Amino acid sequence: MTGGIDPIRRVSILGAGRVGTALARTLVDAGYQVTLAGSGDPEAVEMIAAFTAPGARARWARDATSDADLVVLALPLHRLPSLDPTILADRVVVDAMNYWPPVDGIIARFEGARHGTSIEVRDVLGLDRLVKTFNHTGYHDLEPDRRERGHPDRLGMAVAGDDADDVAAVVEVVERIGYDAVALQRLEFGRLIQPGGAIFGARPTADDIRRTLRPLIQRAA
Amino acid sequence: MSDPRPGALHFGIGTFAFQYDDAHGDPVPGSQVLRDVVEEAVAAEQAGLDSFGIAEHYRRGMMDSAAPVVLAAIASRTQTLRLGTAVTVLSTQDPVRVYNEFATLDAVSAGRAQMIVGRGSAIESFPLFGFDLADYEALFDEKLDLLMRLLRDQPVTWAGRFRPPLTDQVLEPPVAAGAIPVWAGVGGSPQSVIRAARFGLPLMFGVIGGPLSRFVGLSRLFRQAAAEFGQVEQPVGIHAHGYLADTDEEAIEAFWPVWSGMMNAEAPKRGWAPYRRDRFDADIAAGSLLVGSAETVAHRLATGMQLVGATRFDFVAAGSRMAHADKLDSIRRFGTEVVPRVRALLDPSPTERAAR
Numbered sequence: 001m002t003g004g005i006d007p008i009r010r011v012s013i014l015g016a017g018r019v020g021t022a023l024a025r026t027l028v029d030a031g032y033q034v035t036l037a038g039s040g041d042p043e044a045v046e047m048i049a050a051f052t053a054p055g056a057r058a059r060w061a062r063d064a065t066s067d068a069d070l071v072v073l074a075l076p077l078h079r080l081p082s083l084d085p086t087i088l089a090d091r092v093v094v095d096a097m098n099y100w101p102p103v104d105g106i107i108a109r110f111e112g113a114r115h116g117t118s119i120e121v122r123d124v125l126g127l128d129r130l131v132k133t134f135n136h137t138g139y140h141d142l143e144p145d146r147r148e149r150g151h152p153d154r155l156g157m158a159v160a161g162d163d164a165d166d167v168a169a170v171v172e173v174v175e176r177i178g179y180d181a182v183a184l185q186r187l188e189f190g191r192l193i194q195p196g197g198a199i200f201g202a203r204p205t206a207d208d209i210r211r212t213l214r215p216l217i218q219r220a221a
Numbered sequence: 222m223s224d225p226r227p228g229a230l231h232f233g234i235g236t237f238a239f240q241y242d243d244a245h246g247d248p249v250p251g252s253q254v255l256r257d258v259v260e261e262a263v264a265a266e267q268a269g270l271d272s273f274g275i276a277e278h279y280r281r282g283m284m285d286s287a288a289p290v291v292l293a294a295i296a297s298r299t300q301t302l303r304l305g306t307a308v309t310v311l312s313t314q315d316p317v318r319v320y321n322e323f324a325t326l327d328a329v330s331a332g333r334a335q336m337i338v339g340r341g342s343a344i345e346s347f348p349l350f351g352f353d354l355a356d357y358e359a360l361f362d363e364k365l366d367l368l369m370r371l372l373r374d375q376p377v378t379w380a381g382r383f384r385p386p387l388t389d390q391v392l393e394p395p396v397a398a399g400a401i402p403v404w405a406g407v408g409g410s411p412q413s414v415i416r417a418a419r420f421g422l423p424l425m426f427g428v429i430g431g432p433l434s435r436f437v438g439l440s441r442l443f444r445q446a447a448a449e450f451g452q453v454e455q456p457v458g459i460h461a462h463g464y465l466a467d468t469d470e471e472a473i474e475a476f477w478p479v480w481s482g483m484m485n486a487e488a489p490k491r492g493w494a495p496y497r498r499d500r501f502d503a504d505i506a507a508g509s510l511l512v513g514s515a516e517t518v519a520h521r522l523a524t525g526m527q528l529v530g531a532t533r534f535d536f537v538a539a540g541s542r543m544a545h546a547d548k549l550d551s552i553r554r555f556g557t558e559v560v561p562r563v564r565a566l567l568d569p570s571p572t573e574r575a576a577r
Contacts, residue, residue: 018409022435047449048411051442078355102344102491105354140409140431144503195492202494 004165005092008173009033012068014061014083015075016045019096022139023074024053026146030177035064039075039082062087070173072096072134077117078104085125092166095121096134098195116191118160131161131170132190133181136200145203146178156206158193158213160184180206184213192216230568231533232560233272234265234552235307235460237541238284238291249545254284255291257545261538262295264549266302268556272335274307274460274535279345289322296330304330307460307535308339308406308427312360313346315384316368317392324396332400337425337460338365339406340413356383362416365405369420373398404458407439414439418446423455426529429462430500432507433525440530458533459525462540463511464547465518465554476512477501479542511536515558522559523566534563 011027013020016038027034034056038045045058065071065087072094075083080097099110099117113120118132136158137145147154157179161167167183174181184192193199198212238258243249249257262273273295275288285291292304304326309319319336327334340361347354363381370377371392380386404425405417417424424443426436440457447454462480466472477498484496504510508521526534536559538551 017412021411021438044415047446048415048442051445052411052438054438098492101354102342103354103357105357138431140435143435144432144507197492198494200492200494203497203500 005169006069008069008092008169010035010068011070011072011173012037012059012061012064013056013072013074014065015073015079016048016058017074017076018139019134020072020074021048021052022142023072023096023134024049024056026142026177027173028053028055029143030173032173035059035068037061037064039079065091070094070170073121074134076100076103077110077121078107080121080124083125085127088125088127090129092129092131092169093125093127094134094170095130095132095190097121098135100195113191115188117194118187118190122187129161129163129166130187131159131163131166132187132193133157133159133170133174136193136197137203138201141203148178149175154178154180154205156180156182156204156209158182158184158189158199158209160187160190160193162187182206182209182213184217189213189217189220229456229532230564231271231456231458232556232563233274233303233305233533233535234261234270234555235274235276235535235537235541236261236285236548237276237278237537239540239542240282240284241542241544243544248282251284254545257548258284258291259294259298261545261548261552262302262304263298264552265556266299268553269560270302270552270556272303272305272535274305274337276307277310277341277346278343279349280343289326292326292334293329296326296333299333301333303333303335303402305335305402306337307425308337308341310341310343310346311338311364311368312340312357313350313352314364316364316371317384317387317390319368320371320392320396323401324392324394327396327401328394335402335404337404337406338368339408339427342408342427352383359383365416365420369403369422372396372401372403406460409435409439411439411442414443415446417455418443418452419450421447421450421452421455423458423533425458425460425533425535426531427460428509430504430509433459433509433528434507436529444530456532457530458535459529459531460535460537461509461511462537463518463551464539464543465511465513465515465551465559467514469513469517472513473502473505475543475547476510476540479540480510483540483542515554515562518555519559519562519566523563526563526567 010033012035036056042058049056049058071091074096095118122130157174171181276285323334376389376391405422406425407413464476508525511518539548
């Protein structure tokens with residue numbers, strides 16, 4: 001047992017697009033209580049949730065995060081400034097986002113993000129409990145690629161964060177939805193799993209992730 | 222006028238007008254590729270297909286930069302084929318110009334113009350035409366609004382951010398309100414699906430992989446949203462790539478180098494990892510890549526259309542990347558072997574229906 005923080009039960013997803021709804025379906029399926037919030041009124045998200053993520057509840061972002069054990073950021077990165085960081089204070093927050101110029105436009109801050117985009121997200125929002133995961137799989141692969149524990153074809157998912165307890169809590173979520181989690185004990189290793197990195201979109205196993213990232217991590221150390 | 226009517230089946234061909242290599246491995250000139258596209262459209266009509274759609278890109282090796290011009294050439298060689306796009310990147314075009322071109326195409330083709338409009342997943346047109354990617358969403362919303370007003374309700378008085386205002390504007394040539402079918406092309410974003418429903422447009426899912434089941438909820442969302450917006454129910458379509466041959470194995474082995482080459486050329490630009498064979502096989506099994514014998518493809522297509530509730534299917538024959546002869550062959554097989562089989566599977570005769 002890691003035992004650092006209580007197991008996660010309530011998950012709040014910010015962003016009701018492709019990624020947010022795919023994550024919502026997956027988490028509902030794994031037995032989590034899921035709320036989904038868009039950029040405004042939950043009424044707009046309610047219909048999206050009803051059809052694309054049945055079982056997830058639409059709420060205002062502020063209400064959804066207030067009692068969440070885990071908040072997942074699944075909005076387009078260029079919308080980040082629209083987020084009120086105070087609603088994320090003291091929460092374990094997952095960054096499932098990628099910097100995607102075709103959708104985000106060119107954003108200097110992320111273009112020059114030497115330590116990875118999650119470090120910038122952390123600094124922009126003033127977060128201290130940020131964990132990066134879910135981002136290196138395609139939103140349309142997330143569900144079909146799930147496998148039960150012990151399945152020979154079970155794929156891996158990297159989980160990068162600075163706080164060991166927070167990483168452990170997110171690792172448990174990843175394991176429960178259907179992937180072998182590989183913990184990376186620094187948020188800046190998130191740069192290794194973002195677009196352009198060796199495992200991005202590669203559908204790797206946990207061994208693939210360890211084998212690919214170990215030399216890169218050793219070099220960084 | 223609503224065309225195609227909800228429930229009526231519609232099968233088309235799509236192309237990206239890729240340059241390809243001749244038998245000696247030399248690239249065929251772009252001008253020849255465009256003349257080939259015209260021939261492919263003629264073959265599509267002869268094979269009994271309903272429509273032909275040309276994409277829009279601005280990059281090396283792709284000749285699809287001016288679809289309406291090619292469609293007009295096709296119009297003069299065909300009689301029944303609907304002439305369209307897949308997609309018109311509306312975000313970086315002037316809706317007034319789009320109206321001018323498609324109203325003219327509709328006139329010279331005696332009412333056969335149609336289009337699919339989308340935001341586009343390629344972004345070259347933004348810097349090329351002087352648009353800012355930061356306006357990606359606002360551009361599309363504004364331009365779709367203006368285009369639909371021009372097509373539905375002239376004279377138009379309108380003001381927006383991205384072009385000068387219009388006052389009691391009437392454009393020539395005239396087109397009856399709603400006569401040119403405009404479909405909304407979407408990649409899977411729920412917000413895009415709701416936008417299409419809000420505008421009362423039929424919906425086209427652009428598929429490049431992954432299980433088709435991911436469109437099931439979106440298709441239901443589309444219908445529910447249209448009802449809430451008080452819009453008439455509109456059809457749903459699927460646009461996907463594939464290749465046909467005598468046997469599944471032959472088709473799969475011939476298409477693998479073409480498709481993986483295409484995906485892997487795109488991978489570094491988009492930060493994707495290399496496209497692997499297991500993914501290819503999974504996409505074929507899931508029906509998002511239609512590769513195989515006519516019989517296999519017909520069954521996968523019928524299953525996929527039923528699953529998603531789609532009544533239209535646009536087939537990008539040979540990924541549009543193979544040689545002209547391969548494309549012609551896939552177009553003919555699709556029209557004469559696959560489509561009749563899919564129609565029978567989806568729309569059994571009254572006797573068969575009664576027997577159920």
